[in-house]
Amino acid sequence: MFNYKPLIKPILNNLPFLYDWLRIGTGGTISARYCYSIWLRHLVAAREQGLAEIPRVVAELGPGDSIGVGLAALLTGASEYYALDLKEYADTNRNLKIFDELVVLFLRHEPIPDDKELDFVRPKLDSYDFPDSILPEEYMEKMLNKERVKAIRHRIENMSEQVGANITINPAPCGIKYIVPWDGEDKIKENSVDFFLSQAVMEHVKNPNHCYEIIYKWLKPGAYLSQDVDFRSHNMTWRWNAHWRLNAFAWRLLTGRKDWVINREPYSRHLEPMKNTGLVLIAGQKTKDKNGIKREELNEDFVYLSDEDLVTSGAYMLARKPIN
Numbered sequence: 001m002f003n004y005k006p007l008i009k010p011i012l013n014n015l016p017f018l019y020d021w022l023r024i025g026t027g028g029t030i031s032a033r034y035c036y037s038i039w040l041r042h043l044v045a046a047r048e049q050g051l052a053e054i055p056r057v058v059a060e061l062g063p064g065d066s067i068g069v070g071l072a073a074l075l076t077g078a079s080e081y082y083a084l085d086l087k088e089y090a091d092t093n094r095n096l097k098i099f100d101e102l103v104v105l106f107l108r109h110e111p112i113p114d115d116k117e118l119d120f121v122r123p124k125l126d127s128y129d130f131p132d133s134i135l136p137e138e139y140m141e142k143m144l145n146k147e148r149v150k151a152i153r154h155r156i157e158n159m160s161e162q163v164g165a166n167i168t169i170n171p172a173p174c175g176i177k178y179i180v181p182w183d184g185e186d187k188i189k190e191n192s193v194d195f196f197l198s199q200a201v202m203e204h205v206k207n208p209n210h211c212y213e214i215i216y217k218w219l220k221p222g223a224y225l226s227q228d229v230d231f232r233s234h235n236m237t238w239r240w241n242a243h244w245r246l247n248a249f250a251w252r253l254l255t256g257r258k259d260w261v262i263n264r265e266p267y268s269r270h271l272e273p274m275k276n277t278g279l280v281l282i283a284g285q286k287t288k289d290k291n292g293i294k295r296e297e298l299n300e301d302f303v304y305l306s307d308e309d310l311v312t313s314g315a316y317m318l319a320r321k322p323i324n
Helices: 005-012 018-023 030-049 068-075 092-106 137-143 146-161 208-219 250-253 268-277 307-311
Strands: 057-063 082-083 168-169 175-179 193-199 219-230 281-286 312-320
Touching: 030 068, 030 092, 030 175, 030 193, 030 312, 057 068, 057 208, 057 219, 068 092, 068 146, 068 193, 082 281, 092 146, 092 268, 193 208, 208 219, 208 268, 268 281, 307 312
Parallel strands: 057 082, 057 193, 082 175, 193 219
Antiparallel strands: 168 175, 219 312, 281 312
16 A cells, blocks of 8 residues: 655645745755855866867856856856746845855865765766866966956846846856746857756756757757756655656645656656757766665556666766757
C-alpha cells in the first residue's frame, strides 16, 4: 500500500494562511563565495574545452535571490549580462552586499571555493587555484579599476528604481538586463549571447525542450551553454529518486503551489533536446547514486528511464552551438 505520510507536511504548506509565511527565497545565490565559485568553475571548465576569451555577453537562467554570478562575470570582463528569472527574487541590497564582497575576492585573487566548502557544486575542477592564466593580474587591474567598479555598482543601485519585466541599465562599461518573466524568444536578440549558464535551474523549467530551443536561438554560432542540472527530488521524498515513484496526483499534492517545482525529467530528457536543437555536447560530469529506488518501484509514467537515468542524480553539461 502506498505511504502518503510524506505528503502531509507539503500539503500543509499549501494552506492559505500558512503559504506566505512558510515560503522563503529560492536559495543558492545569497553568498558571494558561492557566486564567485559558480562563475569561475563554469569559466574554467569552458576554457578547458576551447573558450578562447572572456565572454562579453553572458546570460544566466534562474539567478534567484541575487544576480551575484552575473556580477562576477561583469567583474571579469563581461560587458553585458542578462538575468532571466520567473519572478523578481533578486534583492538590490543583497546584490550590493554580494557585489562589494566579490570585488574583494577578485582583488585578492582568492582561490575558488572547492569541494570542502561547496561539496554539492558542479562542475568539479582539477585545480581550485585562482585562474591566473585566464585572468592575469594586469588584466584584472583594468577590470577592477575604481571607475569601472563604481559604474557597475551604480547600475545595481538603479535597479531598485525600475521594477518590472525589463530592467535595463546601460551604457558602457557594462549593461545589466533583469528580465522577469524570462520566457519568450523576443527577450534577447537572436545570435547575440556568448555564454549561457544555469546552476541547478533546468530541473525547474516546465518545458525543457522549448527552453533549449530558445537558448539555441539566442546563442551566437560558436557560443557555449554551460549548465548543471540536479535530478534529485530536492528533499521532497525520503530517497533521492523516489519522485519517480509517485503518480501525477500524488506529485501534485506534494508540490502544491510552489513556484519552482522540479519537472522530474531525468538526464536523458535534457541531453536529447539539447542535441535535437543542434547543440553539441563537448564535456560533462555525471554524479551517480545507487542508493535510490529500484526499477521495479518506478511509477508507470517513468518506466522509460534508462539504467543510467535511474542512478544519475546530477550532471554538468557543456555544449556549444556549431559555427556553421
